[in-house]
Amino acid sequence: MMNIKSNKHVSAAGATSSLSRRGFIRGGAALAAFSALSARGQAPGVSPANEKVNMAFIGVGWQGKYNLEVFLQDPDVRVVAVCDVYEEGPYVGRGIAGREFGRKMVNDYYEHKGRPEDGCAAYVDFRQMLEERPDIDAVVITAPDHIHATAALAAIRKGKHVFCEKPLAHSLVEVRTMTEAARAAGVATQMGNWGHAKEDIRQLCEWIWDGAIGSVKEVHAWTNRPGGWWPYGIDRPEDEPPVPAGLDWDLWLGPAAHRPYHPAYLPFIWRGWWDFGSGALGDMGCHILDPVVWSLRLGSPDTVEASSVKLPSRATPHDTELPKGRVHPETTTAGALVRWHFPARESLPPVDVAWYDGGLMPLRPDELEPGRKMGDNDGGVLFVGDKGKLMCGCYGSNPELLPASRMEAYIKPPQTLPRSIGHYKEWVRACKGGEPACANFNYSGPLTEIIQLGIAAIRSEMKLHWDPQAIKFTNAPEANGFLNSFFREGWSL
Numbered sequence: 001m002m003n004i005k006s007n008k009h010v011s012a013a014g015a016t017s018s019l020s021r022r023g024f025i026r027g028g029a030a031l032a033a034f035s036a037l038s039a040r041g042q043a044p045g046v047s048p049a050n051e052k053v054n055m056a057f058i059g060v061g062w063q064g065k066y067n068l069e070v071f072l073q074d075p076d077v078r079v080v081a082v083c084d085v086y087e088e089g090p091y092v093g094r095g096i097a098g099r100e101f102g103r104k105m106v107n108d109y110y111e112h113k114g115r116p117e118d119g120c121a122a123y124v125d126f127r128q129m130l131e132e133r134p135d136i137d138a139v140v141i142t143a144p145d146h147i148h149a150t151a152a153l154a155a156i157r158k159g160k161h162v163f164c165e166k167p168l169a170h171s172l173v174e175v176r177t178m179t180e181a182a183r184a185a186g187v188a189t190q191m192g193n194w195g196h197a198k199e200d201i202r203q204l205c206e207w208i209w210d211g212a213i214g215s216v217k218e219v220h221a222w223t224n225r226p227g228g229w230w231p232y233g234i235d236r237p238e239d240e241p242p243v244p245a246g247l248d249w250d251l252w253l254g255p256a257a258h259r260p261y262h263p264a265y266l267p268f269i270w271r272g273w274w275d276f277g278s279g280a281l282g283d284m285g286c287h288i289l290d291p292v293v294w295s296l297r298l299g300s301p302d303t304v305e306a307s308s309v310k311l312p313s314r315a316t317p318h319d320t321e322l323p324k325g326r327v328h329p330e331t332t333t334a335g336a337l338v339r340w341h342f343p344a345r346e347s348l349p350p351v352d353v354a355w356y357d358g359g360l361m362p363l364r365p366d367e368l369e370p371g372r373k374m375g376d377n378d379g380g381v382l383f384v385g386d387k388g389k390l391m392c393g394c395y396g397s398n399p400e401l402l403p404a405s406r407m408e409a410y411i412k413p414p415q416t417l418p419r420s421i422g423h424y425k426e427w428v429r430a431c432k433g434g435e436p437a438c439a440n441f442n443y444s445g446p447l448t449e450i451i452q453l454g455i456a457a458i459r460s461e462m463k464l465h466w467d468p469q470a471i472k473f474t475n476a477p478e479a480n481g482f483l484n485s486f487f488r489e490g491w492s493l
Helices: 014-016 021-032 062-072 099-112 126-132 145-156 172-185 199-209 249-253 279-288 290-296 404-411 424-429 441-460 477-483
Strands: 007-009 053-057 077-083 087-089 096-097 121-123 140-143 161-164 189-191 214-224 303-308 336-342 351-354 379-385 388-393 401-403 466-468 487-490
Touching: 007 062, 014 487, 053 062, 053 126, 062 077, 062 096, 062 140, 062 161, 062 189, 077 099, 077 126, 099 121, 099 466, 121 126, 126 477, 140 145, 140 189, 140 303, 145 161, 172 441, 172 477, 189 379, 214 279, 214 290, 279 290, 279 379, 279 441, 290 379, 303 404, 303 441, 336 441, 388 404, 401 404, 401 466, 441 477
Parallel strands: 053 077, 053 140, 077 121, 140 161, 161 189, 214 351
Antiparallel strands: 007 487, 087 096, 214 379, 303 336, 303 466, 336 351, 379 388, 388 401
């Protein structure tokens, strides 16, 4: 076990120099392809998965429970271990959660199926689990954002296949390190942007590639988050309540700087704290911008800028004086507008992509009939082409040309993209030596990098010029700190 008691920070900035500068240039091409892995999704020296994939879970909270339920029912999967820093207790939205709850759920399921020999062990520390269990073939990571990279890299370096929830990691350096490590190891990977496997997003891509709205030079994407999902614009709590029984708070913090426990940080609401989460863009961007990145074959932007909603009268206990007055150093914004500019890609023209959250919305298109909703309850995307407009909901759902009369008259093109067997099943198939999953890290890594560049623009409150070869902002050295991760003593990438 590593010593993680020290509050001393260790910078991961040095990791930047070890990353491949060429990797950022390759990003655009990687987005257009499913994977650069071998046909079996594995590299020489990596043992193929067993007849049943021995699977372990890191994080058994809200989404972790759902993922566990799905994989548990897959006949090609055997769940052998669960890991969570919380033993067992109430969890927002899904009742009870934690490692003992997960272990019991798995064992009860196998007992019911007449397979009591397929038992499940429970761990508090994923490092111990990976060290003690060489029989694990694959790992599902559903922990807070700040844990993703350390958990994923620990698994990848032991030759384990990895399914990681979105966003892929907490910083751009972490994302790039994970992407390149997975590529080098040849393990099967998948990010949890499950809309990528749906029929709707494939139709959307095929329509745009068919020229249904001509050349796309402008895109608007939005979400209703944060809404009331997590706090924003508030100071760090000053009181220090006791740590709940069964919670290993020090392990929950992981690589983040030490701070006293407080219920303001968990469960779920960690998304609103910069040290642990990534705000609305990090939470929903990998879902909502997925059809944009895929259909327009986006690589690295050359500029990104953002502005944020200023809360009335600074809703903080001490009326904190904020630099530039809008973005809190501790918690994420109430609302933000982000703009990326992407240069031309082969035959595709330059395109501007705008992101809106916190209730901000793009202008309603004239072609959208009165009474019709923009997107759906979780958000949406509006593609603006030189020959028309296309709108979809969150996850690329329900794509439609505007106005409705144009959609009715449109002759849909033949299918050109392979259809998915399911987001989770894709990864299991890849773990067993099949073709790579569609949202493997060669695709989802560059997608998440775009998200992280947007977060850097939000936090720096500047227009940033991005040099993908040098892996830095050329006009604002002070913003480069938002690209890197920082780890306290005992933790590293």
